Every structure is written in structure tokens, then in C-alpha cells.
Amino acid sequence: MSFDAGRRRSLSVSLLGLVLGAGIWEYVGRHTQKSSFASFSATVSALWHMTASGELPRALRSSLELFAAGLGIAIVIGFLLGLVMARIEIVRTGLEPYVAMLYATPMVALIPAILAMFGFEFRAKLIVVVMFGIWPVLINTLEGARSVNPELIEVAKSYRSKELQLWGHVIIPYTLPFTMTGVRQSIARCLIGMIASEFLLSANGLGNLILIYTQRFDTAHVLAAVLSITLLATLLMGIGRGLENYFARWKVGV
């Protein structure tokens, strides 16, 4: 079997898998009660209906605003803190165990406390998303900036680079590929934070769509919302992977 034939075969099996999946979904949906599961066709028509009425685009926009703001802040803080921890030994030694602990903590457990302190409006939700997303960027940046080849730093120093120039010309370019691995992981975590905060704090966006249609036992609309979240997540993860690959081109060694 030539390489091409192998590819063609996996492509057709993949397509078969998609058709089979949609078929099973349709069959199960038609043979269960509407209040527990909806068929593929009903879900697609609900998706179309929600898009045409403007309900889905509005929810999408509100969710994406929260996601983008949270991810942006998480990246900035995580990146800077990671660099500072990498360069200043005493800060690194002091904070490392606490960062590891917070990374292992299920951040959803903090949502009730955030609710108590910051209310349930956008600000509180933003804090939740940032708390979810900050750790992978921080840890990967720290690891990257720590692994800068000491010879590079020595050369820069022997040319009398100031600490800031050292950051700009050596450390940050070296670290960015590592940071991007963290960004990809943060995208996934921020999505979880986005949905969790929409479920538990003020209900807006895609999370709210799921909640209200579940309360109405309207599974077609619930599944349509879940489907659009899945599509959004796949798209965002694709972007994350693209960024990671783009920056990996100048990753040294490995």
C-alpha cells in the first residue's frame, strides 16, 4: 500500500466515522423522548434557528469577550511573573511551591469565594477566567526562561547588555516558544473557566443558553449550544496549536 493509498483510506474511514456518528445520533434521537435527547437533524435546525434569531451570535459575543479579556490578562501576568521568577532567584525559590499548589487546585472551588468578594458581574467572572488560565503560561514561561543557554547570557553580558536589553534580545525570544505551549494549554483552561463562571456567576453567554434550555427540557437547543461550544473550542485550540507551531520554528535545540 503506497503512502497515498494509506492516506486516502484513513480519510475515507474518517468520513465514514463522521457519517456513522451523525447516523447513530439521528437514530438515538428519534427513538428517545424529546426531553432527554434530540436527533442530529433537530439539533442542526435548532442551531440554525438560534443563529437566525440572533440569540447565538449575541451569546457567542458575550462569551468571547469574557474569554478574550481573561486569556489576555492571564497571558500578560503569567508571562511577566514567569520571567521575574526565572531571573530573580529569591522570588523563584519563594513562590515555586505556592504556584505548584495553585496549579493543582481545582479553581472551581474558589468560585464561591470570588462571588462573595467581587459579586457576580463581569469583574468577578473575569477573575475566575484569569485564575484558570494564568498557571500554564506562568509555568511554561518560567521553565523556558530558566533553560536559556548560559553562554548566550554571558555573550550578551560581555557586550555590556543591560538587564532590560538582555530580556529583550535574548531571554524573551528564547522563551516565547515555551510560553506558546502554555498559551495553548491556557486556552483550554480559560474555556472551562468561562463556562464555569457563566454557570455559577451571572448567567450570560453560551453557558446561560445551556442552562435555560436545560430548564425547559429543550434538548435540541441544549445540544445545539454544546455543539457550538465544541466548534468554538476546536477552532480556538487550532489557533493555539498554530501559534505554538509558528513559534516552535525558532525553538533552539530540542
Add this chain to the structure above:
Amino acid sequence: MSAVPQSAPLVRPFVLNPGVRKLAIRIGTGILLLALWEGLVTWLAPSYVARPSGVARVLPRVVSSAEFRSDAKVTVVSVFEGLGIGVVLGVVVGLTMGRLRDVDALLRFYVSSFFAMPLIALVPVMTLWFGYTGTVRLVIVSFGAFLPVCLNVYDGTRKLPAQYVEVADSYHARWWNVWFGIALPASLPYLLAGFRLAAGRALVAAVIAEYLVSLKGLGYFILYDSRTFHQNEAAVAVIALALLGVAINSAAGFATRRLLPWYRPS
């Protein structure tokens, strides 16, 4: 300037043992962070918000209460149950996908889509399927644990050096020898990395399920106590969850060093 030759100092400068220094810095930072938390909350937040002194005050009472203990037990047991189911299924499916191209082509789309999406979005609709029962938590925790393990074992199996399989083939190895004797051990480092991810996802899934389905457990303990203005008590449960996360993570790290001394993460 005249060059006065520097004489050796008569008293050896005081140098802290590096281990002691590290510990001192860490404890110092911990105290600083706690003081910051205490100060900020006292200064800015309402009196019912959790603070270290309050948490320390209620800690003995909460930890010794039967309610907290049984809630903690329920959550821990369901997380480990779900992890067990997820890891076993993840290994089986990941190995199959890694070894059989057609299964790979058939399932890859589904596994990677579910892996990318926030699974907790499925919790509300699961309450329609399973009712407001512990089944929702078990299913979402197992599924959440399954995906990273499956993808990582798949990755590990795909990266199996072709020579290993060629040698095995030339000795007439049966397929199960290749799968369980070669592919699975070779993908163990990936499996353990997947297990770490799985543990994190399992904890988040369990807590979210307890929040939304009102299931007995540490998550619900947190929600209930926060709503009744017992923030300090809730913080004890948050700390318990954090410790659980750290414990599972360290266990996985320990297992990696112990079982795979040959493995050096790149």
C-alpha cells in the same frame, strides 16, 4: 589607589546551608502571602469573607466534624473511581487507536473534539439523562479522565520506534505481545503525563458536578457554607481539595521517578 593586598578574612562569613535557606525563604514567602491575604481582606472585604485567622480558628472544628469527613470521603472516592474507569478505558482505546490505523481514523475526530471542549458544558444536559444523582458525577469524572489518558497513550504508541516492532515481528511475536509487551510499556511516560492532566480534570469535574447537581461532597460543602456566610468553613474544604490535587500530582511524579528511572522528560 594604593593596592593593599586583601588579607583573608579572619572570621568565615556566615553562610546558610542551601537547604535551610530554601526552606526559610519558602516559609517566609508563605507567611508574607498569608499576611497579605489577611490584610487585604480585613481592609477591603466584608467581615464574612474568609481570612487566615478565621480559617485557623474554625479548622479543628471543621476537620473533626462528621459532616466534613463524610463529604470529603464521598468526593475522594468518586474522584478515584472515575479516575480508575477513565484510565483503564483510556489505555485500552488509546492503545487500539495507536496500533490500528482504521480505528484511529474512525475515532480521532471525536476524541480530539471532546478533549478540546470544556466537558463541564455537558453537566446540565446529563442531569436530564441521569437525574440529579451521583451518576452524573461519576460519568463526567470518568469521561474527563479518559480523554487525556487516551490521547497521551495514543501519542506514545504512535511514537513507538519502528525497530522495536520489527524485532518483535522477526521473533514471531503475537499482536498482544506487541501491544502489551512493547507498546504499552514504551508509552508509560505518556500515560503518566496523561494521568496528571486527568487528575486535574477529574477534580474540576467532580466539584462542578457537585455544584450544579447539588450532590453531597466537598464541592457542595463549599457552596453551601459560602451561601450561608460560613466562608472560613468553606475555605477549609477548598484547602482539602487543593491538598488532594497536590497529593495526586506528587504521587504521579513519584511514580514517574520510581517506575521510569530511564525516562528523561525532554
